[in-house]
Amino acid sequence: MEYDLTPMIGNRKGSVPTSFLSEKQAAGYLNMSVSWLRKCRDLGTGPVWMKFGNSVRYPKDALLGYVQQSTRNFTGEKPSTLSGQGQRCD
Numbered sequence: 001m002e003y004d005l006t007p008m009i010g011n012r013k014g015s016v017p018t019s020f021l022s023e024k025q026a027a028g029y030l031n032m033s034v035s036w037l038r039k040c041r042d043l044g045t046g047p048v049w050m051k052f053g054n055s056v057r058y059p060k061d062a063l064l065g066y067v068q069q070s071t072r073n074f075t076g077e078k079p080s081t082l083s084g085q086g087q088r089c090d
Contacts, residue, residue, distance in 0.1 A: 019060050020050070026058035030067070 026047070027034045040046025041056070047066035050057050 020057040021060060021063065023056050023058075026063060029063055 021029060023034050023037055026049075027037050030037075030047070037046060037049075037058075041049060047058055048062040050059065
């Protein structure tokens with residue numbers, strides 16, 4: 001999977017690619033809590049994430065893929081298995 005590393009935006013820590021979201025931004029995008037994302041990381045489930053130094057980042061396209069993979073048409077529908085990661089973290 002390739003990630004768009006441009007354009008760059010500036011913040012107090014330097015330039016950050018806009019194609020990556022922080023924990024807080026990713027939680028807001030998914031309408032979930034930061035603690036839920038952390039639980040998913042600990043369990044090896046949930047959306048794909050990356051670690052840059054001490055910072056955890058979520059690629060935007062991976063979050064979109066997670067949302068699409070998590071979409072169901074009816075209650076008994078089985079989750080699709082598009083990748084090794086991306087399982088539900090309930």
